[in-house]
Amino acid sequence: MADGHQHAAAEAFDAIGAGYETAFAGSAAHHASLDRLLGQLAPGSRVLDVGSGTGRPTAHTLAAAGHDVLGIDVSPVMVELASRRVAGASFRCADIREVPLEEESFDAVCVYFSLLQMSRDEQRTLVHRLAGALRPGGRLVLATVPLDVEGVSTVFMGQEVRVTSFGPEGFRALATGAGLTVVSEDDAVFTPDCPGAVPEPHLYLDCRR
């Protein structure tokens, strides 16, 4: 399983741990995105949270609203934190690229900032598989830092990471190329609550299968 990319993501987020939530969970745009998703879900919907981190705000918000949430994260530390912090959801430690996904088995899938340590081909393949795991009419939320970068080394919250992303056009194409319709999008600028942070662009796409 562990190629260099995957191992690096697990190591980096194991080290970052709860500090990620302190820095990012206050994002108004992230909460607004969750509110939009909640408005689309029938009671008791089955939701997959890809790269679930500490479980807050995503899994926590959805589980508190009565939905059946499965979070998957490659970082054992994140899975441990989420399991303790979000009582009403299930969490599993795995590399999402290797998790078999049953066709049409979820009402919604969330991907908040969890593609950034994958290559572009891996991101395309994964989003395609996630679209297939949605029931027809189901919702996929995709959020990223919309920069046209590939394999760029940077220091993120004290950890050396390699980042790959798409600019806004390329990110929309990631969704439409998987057969999804982009229903709405939100551009935001967010400054994480951590030392040395600078404002960063965030792009949220609300997509429908």
Ligand SMILES: C[S@@+](CC[C@H](N)C(=O)[O-])C[C@H]1O[C@@H](n2cnc3c(N)ncnc32)[C@H](O)[C@@H]1O
């Ligand atoms: C930037 S954090 C975002 C966490 C959460 N989605 C949020 O927005 O609060 C990215 C998360 O994705 C996880 N991740 C990265 N690559 C992954 C992979 N291949 N499979 C599963 N999780 C992964 C990381 O461990 C990390 O917890």
